[in-house]
Amino acid sequence: MPIVKNVSRAVSQLLQSSGCGCGISIVPVRCIGVSPRQVASDASFHSVSFSESDHPRVLITGGLGQLGVGLAKLLRKHFGKNNVILSDIRKPADSVFYSGPFIYADILDYKNLREIVVNNRITWLFHYSALLSAVGEANVPLARAVNITGLHNVLDIAAEHNLRLFVPSTIGAFGPTSPRDPTPDLCIQRPRTIYGVSKVHAELMGEYYHYRYGLDFRCLRYPGIISADSQPGGGTTDYAVQIFHDAIKTGKFQCNLKPDTRLPMMYIDDCLKATLEVMEAPAEALSMRTYNISAMSFTPEELAQEVQKHVPELQVTYNVDEVRQAIADSWPMNFDDRNARRDWGWKHDYDLPELVTTMFSFLGSDSRIAQAN
Numbered sequence: 001m002p003i004v005k006n007v008s009r010a011v012s013q014l015l016q017s018s019g020c021g022c023g024i025s026i027v028p029v030r031c032i033g034v035s036p037r038q039v040a041s042d043a044s045f046h047s048v049s050f051s052e053s054d055h056p057r058v059l060i061t062g063g064l065g066q067l068g069v070g071l072a073k074l075l076r077k078h079f080g081k082n083n084v085i086l087s088d089i090r091k092p093a094d095s096v097f098y099s100g101p102f103i104y105a106d107i108l109d110y111k112n113l114r115e116i117v118v119n120n121r122i123t124w125l126f127h128y129s130a131l132l133s134a135v136g137e138a139n140v141p142l143a144r145a146v147n148i149t150g151l152h153n154v155l156d157i158a159a160e161h162n163l164r165l166f167v168p169s170t171i172g173a174f175g176p177t178s179p180r181d182p183t184p185d186l187c188i189q190r191p192r193t194i195y196g197v198s199k200v201h202a203e204l205m206g207e208y209y210h211y212r213y214g215l216d217f218r219c220l221r222y223p224g225i226i227s228a229d230s231q232p233g234g235g236t237t238d239y240a241v242q243i244f245h246d247a248i249k250t251g252k253f254q255c256n257l258k259p260d261t262r263l264p265m266m267y268i269d270d271c272l273k274a275t276l277e278v279m280e281a282p283a284e285a286l287s288m289r290t291y292n293i294s295a296m297s298f299t300p301e302e303l304a305q306e307v308q309k310h311v312p313e314l315q316v317t318y319n320v321d322e323v324r325q326a327i328a329d330s331w332p333m334n335f336d337d338r339n340a341r342r343d344w345g346w347k348h349d350y351d352l353p354e355l356v357t358t359m360f361s362f363l364g365s366d367s368r369i370a371q372a373n
């Protein structure tokens, strides 16, 4: 197990430091055996270790989930196919495997992860591995391991190798005692899921490593993300993806949340655009290291009405899943993202009507049950 040495020295340095991460001589990040991993004082933390003319060398962890393949595609367009490595513990589909570099990476295996970062000269890391809200509640020990222990591994490797690190957080990082309409960046965060607790932990640890060790940590709190060509991984907002597939395949959709459950949502292109933009933003522009981002907010009933404009025959019924409903009832209804808009120019492209039109054009309206009949 990892041991943090020199605790008293580290604490006294922390208490003496101004909080900007400057002026710290040697910081033990994590020590194993006789090979302490250290971050030297003269490391250039706020700029990544590639020259301006070079592209970053990117690693995406947990890249085979709902968001990772799309992120790899976007980043490869910007930085070149071979500069972006997708990784996961699952076997990739042929289309993913042959679209660019893929590697096995278990974030719980510290040495393997470090080897990948070193051998591939990684400079930017997007840490997407996680267990989402509903699957997390179904397996708390695994969620704790992946979302918390895995994050610790990633943070230490990022600090040790001077990486720019992106870790997504979520609307799920808030709880029933947070202001819910709207939810600002800074407020009470007392989530009631292991997913939420682990994400608050990630926000705080990332910011702590930033102020304490100078780690270039960047974090966005994503709303529920809606995508056409990738499936959600077991969250509370999954219904908002499933409705499109069911509308097309069967013309019937059974929703597991109540019709009036309002949650912030976003189309995947906006989410990935924001992720790249915050990673490219100059450090001076970032007054914070964790930002809410927002695009739209709707209830299942409102989404169904918009979907019915495209599939008028769609029948929607409600069979509430108590676990998901309790989670959704504790989450923000609207997200206040004014800081992201002011600091680095965040602006979404998709509201509800554009989202629904885009989803149907992706999924192919020809195959709609309504038309097939």
Ligand SMILES: NC(=O)C1=CN([C@@H]2O[C@H](COP(=O)(O)OP(=O)(O)OC[C@H]3O[C@@H](n4cnc5c(N)ncnc54)[C@H](O)[C@@H]3O)[C@@H](O)[C@H]2O)C=CC1
Binding pocket: 061, 062, 063, 064, 065, 066, 067, 068, 088, 089, 090, 105, 106, 107, 108, 127, 128, 129, 130, 131, 132, 146, 150, 168, 169, 170, 171, 221, 222, 223, 224, 225, 226, 231, 232, 233, 234, 235, 237
């Ligand atoms: N999809 C959404 O609506 C939202 C996602 N996020 C965050 O964005 C990130 C990506 O989300 P999704 O792609 O939707 O998640 P997902 O659940 O679809 O994919 C997560 C991936 O992590 C991988 N994974 C699990 N254990 C691992 C391990 N030990 N080592 C390496 N990989 C492991 C899984 O195999 C899976 O492919 C997550 O951190 C999630 O919390 C935040 C808010 C909303």
Ligand SMILES: CC(=O)[C@H](N)C(=O)O
Binding pocket: 132, 133, 134, 170, 171, 172, 195, 222, 223, 224, 225, 234, 235, 236, 237, 238
């Ligand atoms: C909003 C999220 O973080 C995710 N989609 C979930 O529902 O767990």
